[in-house]
Amino acid sequence: MAHTAGVCLLVLTVGAAFTAPALGAGRGHTTSASIRAADSRQQASIEAGASELAPHDLGAQVYAYRELERSRVGELHQPLERLRVAAVTQQLDDKIQIHVDRQELKDGSGEWFTVTWTGVDGPAYDDWLAVVVPADADLSVTAPAKWKFAAADPLHVIAGNGTTRFRLISYRQPVAISFMRHGFDRAVEAARSAPIQVLRPNQPLQVHLALTSTNGGMRVQWNTRDVGVAPQVRWGPASVPYEPSAAQAPGKKGKKDKDKKDKKKHDDDDGDDGPDYPHSAAVERSFAYQREDMCGGFAISVGWVDAGTHHVATMTGLQPATRYYYRVGDPQGDGGWSKEFSFVSAPPPGPAGTIRALVVADMGQAEVDGSLEGSQMLPSLNTTTLMHRDALASRREAEQSGGARPPYTLLVHNGDISYSRGFSTQWDNFMQQIEPVAAAMPYMVTAGNHERDWPGTGDAFGVEDSGGECGVPFDARFPMPYPGKDKMWYAFEYGPVFFLQYSTEHRFDAGSEQYQFMVKTLASVDRRRTPWLVVGGHRPIYVASTNANWPDGDQPVAQSLRDTYEDLYMQHQVDLTLQGHHHTYQRTCALYRGACQPPRADGSQSAPVHLITGHAGAGLSLNVADPPPAWLEHLGLWWGYMRMEANATTMQIEIVSDEDGQLMDSFTLTKPADFGERYMAAAAESTRG
Numbered sequence: 168m169a170h171t172a173g174v175c176l177l178v179l180t181v182g183a184a185f186t187a188p189a190l191g192a193g194r195g196h197t198t199s200a201s202i203r204a205a206d207s208r209q210q211a212s213i214e215a216g217a218s219e220l221a222p223h224d225l226g227a228q229v230y231a232y233r234e235l236e237r238s239r240v241g242e243l244h245q246p247l248e249r250l251r252v253a254a255v256t257q258q259l260d261d262k263i264q265i266h267v268d269r270q271e272l273k274d275g276s277g278e279w280f281t282v283t284w285t286g287v288d289g290p291a292y293d294d295w296l297a298v299v300v301p302a303d304a305d306l307s308v309t310a311p312a313k314w315k316f317a318a319a320d321p322l323h324v325i326a327g328n329g330t331t332r333f334r335l336i337s338y339r340q341p342v343a344i345s346f347m348r349h350g351f352d353r354a355v356e357a358a359r360s361a362p363i364q365v366l367r368p369n370q371p372l373q374v375h376l377a378l379t380s381t382n383g384g385m386r387v388q389w390n391t392r393d394v395g396v397a398p399q400v401r402w403g404p405a406s407v408p409y410e411p412s413a414a415q416a417p418g419k420k421g422k423k424d425k426d427k428k429d430k431k432k433h434d435d436d437d438g439d440d441g442p443d444y445p446h447s448a449a450v451e452r453s454f455a456y457q458r459e460d461m462c463g464g465f466a467i468s469v470g471w472v473d474a475g476t477h478h479v480a481t482m483t484g485l486q487p488a489t490r491y492y493y494r495v496g497d498p499q500g501d502g503g504w505s506k507e508f509s510f511v512s513a514p515p516p517g518p519a520g521t522i523r524a525l526v527v528a529d530m531g532q533a534e535v536d537g538s539l540e541g542s543q544m545l546p547s548l549n550t551t552t553l554m555h556r557d558a559l560a561s562r563r564e565a566e567q568s569g570g571a572r573p574p575y576t577l578l579v580h581n582g583d584i585s586y587s588r589g590f591s592t593q594w595d596n597f598m599q600q601i602e603p604v605a606a607a608m609p610y611m612v613t614a615g616n617h618e619r620d621w622p623g624t625g626d627a628f629g630v631e632d633s634g635g636e637c638g639v640p641f642d643a644r645f646p647m648p649y650p651g652k653d654k655m656w657y658a659f660e661y662g663p664v665f666f667l668q669y670s671t672e673h674r675f676d677a678g679s680e681q682y683q684f685m686v687k688t689l690a691s692v693d694r695r696r697t698p699w700l701v702v703g704g705h706r707p708i709y710v711a712s713t714n715a716n717w718p719d720g721d722q723p724v725a726q727s728l729r730d731t732y733e734d735l736y737m738q739h740q741v742d743l744t745l746q747g748h749h750h751t752y753q754r755t756c757a758l759y760r761g762a763c764q765p766p767r768a769d770g771s772q773s774a775p776v777h778l779i780t781g782h783a784g785a786g787l788s789l790n791v792a793d794p795p796p797a798w799l800e801h802l803g804l805w806w807g808y809m810r811m812e813a814n815a816t817t818m819q820i821e822i823v824s825d826e827d828g829q830l831m832d833s834f835t836l837t838k839p840a841d842f843g844e845r846y847m848a849a850a851a852e853s854t855r856g
Contacts, residue, residue: 275337528747547784582615
């Protein structure tokens with residue numbers, strides 16, 4: 168049974184007046200949202216480094232959405248799509264000088280650089296600066312990694328000179344700053360800085376975790392430029408302080424170490440074998456995906472930049488619900504070691520414990536330096552910041568309480584991950600943004616349309632939403648426990664909860680392989696071990712949306728999902744479904760065939776509750792049905808994320824606003840302690856019958 172709690176500012180309850188404009192939304196969501204245009208305070212916060220959460224002005228926000236919906240900016244998920252790359256020309260102007268305060272990037276996880284320019288004749292508001300990757304890239308062939316308008320410094324349009332700051336991360340190769348003129352349709356490169364060298368292109372970065380298909384394991388993945396010599400993960404139950412020797416300091420250790428591949432580690436002549444954890448494991452594989460692996464669009468043309476090497480290793484023999492500390496690196500390479508991370512291993516399946524998890528969908532990424540003005544995904548910075556704070560605060564709480572209440576130990580992301588859409592540098596940006604959370608807990612994902620969909624590649628809809636990536640970068644970066652190649656469905660037990668994750672971007676109808684997996688998996692769940700059953704995917708099975716476009720609009724897909732799975736969910740007493748795609752927060756009543764169902768006599772719900780948590784960062788969807796359907800209990804039109812806490816008899820859900828961390832919604836599902844025994848007995852009786 169659901170018990171509701173307080174509601175935040177931008178949450179509409181059933182019966183409330185619907186005041187936001189019901190704008191058209193293309194494929195199920197608006198593609199508009201410039202927080203900069205809507206709220207200058209938000210932009211100021213971002214430019215200051217996003218050290219504080221930004222307030223909002225609802226009236227300004229709605230007005231901006233209306234205006235941007237009519238503009239070209241409002242049609243784009245990825246701001247880099249604004250630039251007509253093929254039309255870029257180079258006409259270098261010797262009078263224009265670009266100066267960067269230094270020419271070396273020491274820490275690839277991010278450093279701030281000050282850029283100044285002088286000598287611009289006829290300065291204009293459509294002049295801009297581009298981060299060029301690699302430093303010698305032809306901008307008529309390769310899109311920049313990001314950009315800023317020069318006029319952000321008011322002195323530019325007055326005197327033709329100015330200053331700005333970029334936060335640069337490692338793209339594993341030198342970068343440069345170019346001064347561009349005449350906007351985005353016929354841009355002209357007028358000057359380019361000297362290259363900024365990356366001192367450690369093999370610094371292990373973009374660290375993130377994932378559960379494996381077996382208990383006692385945790386998979387870790389990271390990124391460098393090269394394959395390396397002996398990449399590995401080291402871990403143990405206690406923190407291990409580590410300072411690299413002089414020979415291993417950034418930029419000091421060279422290619423001579425490659426000759427040591429066949430020597431024992433203790434023979435290393437620099438005397439530093441790395442951090443001394445009790446356990447280590449070599450990588451299972453190191454690999455790279457290439458331009459030709461993708462399927463079309465930006466991914467094989469202007470969006471391609473070498474994505475480096477991905478390393479995957481597994482920590483094994485982990486005790487359940489135990490904190491471990493770890494680093495990744497290569498003792499014989501030139502990249503050094505990552506900083507130390509820690510995580511809590513998966514709890515044992517069963518009703519005895521309590522788990523806490525975070526859930527998002529449709530998040531994307533944005534730049535803390537204010538680059539890519541007009542990005543619809545700036546709120547993602549607040550979302551990741553708040554989730555990281557939750558993780559840290561819950562860890563302190565667990566330690567202070569002696570483990571009476573566990574920390575958040577799981578992050579689930581149901582599709583539309585980075586919105587890279589074929590621009591590979593945006594995957595680098597996203598992985599750096601999510602690392603503080605994803606390196607501290609398993610990050611379990613499902614594919615969305617912006618990861619997988621491309622015509623002729625086996626997806627369910629044949630649309631171009633992935634920008635030509637067709638799932639290749641997504642699959643490479645997130646090694647989920649799939650049953651096979653491009654079979655993006657899986658399941659896992661986590662304490663008292665059984666999570667079933669499936670792909671709405673692949674065929675899911677009754678004749679599909681995925682459907683057979685779903686039927687078999689639902690029937691296999693032992694509700695005595697995992698009394699709670701949660702199903703996650705990207706596109707929603709119920710949604711209050713006006714988008715009825717065929718074939719991939721919200722309503723046609725939702726109807727197909729209901730036709731295929733709704734009876735199965737009722738048969739197997741699914742408790743909760745989690746999805747995104749529509750960029751709102753929506754909660755239904757306990758719902759079956761369009762009608763709210765009364766609770767059982769024991770107080771538990773008699774049908775699934777369906778949630779949309781597609782409000783993690785991408786531009787909000789304002790194409791909401793008005794008036795809302797009777798089964799919609801809450802509608803949230805602001806950004807945020809979900810918290811889950813579950814034990815054998817109670818599942819508490821909180822929806823957090825990423826404006827200030829306050830709750831937009833909360834509710835609790837309950838079931839009796841003997842639910843599992845009664846359910847399994849009834850299932851056995853049904854089978855005998």
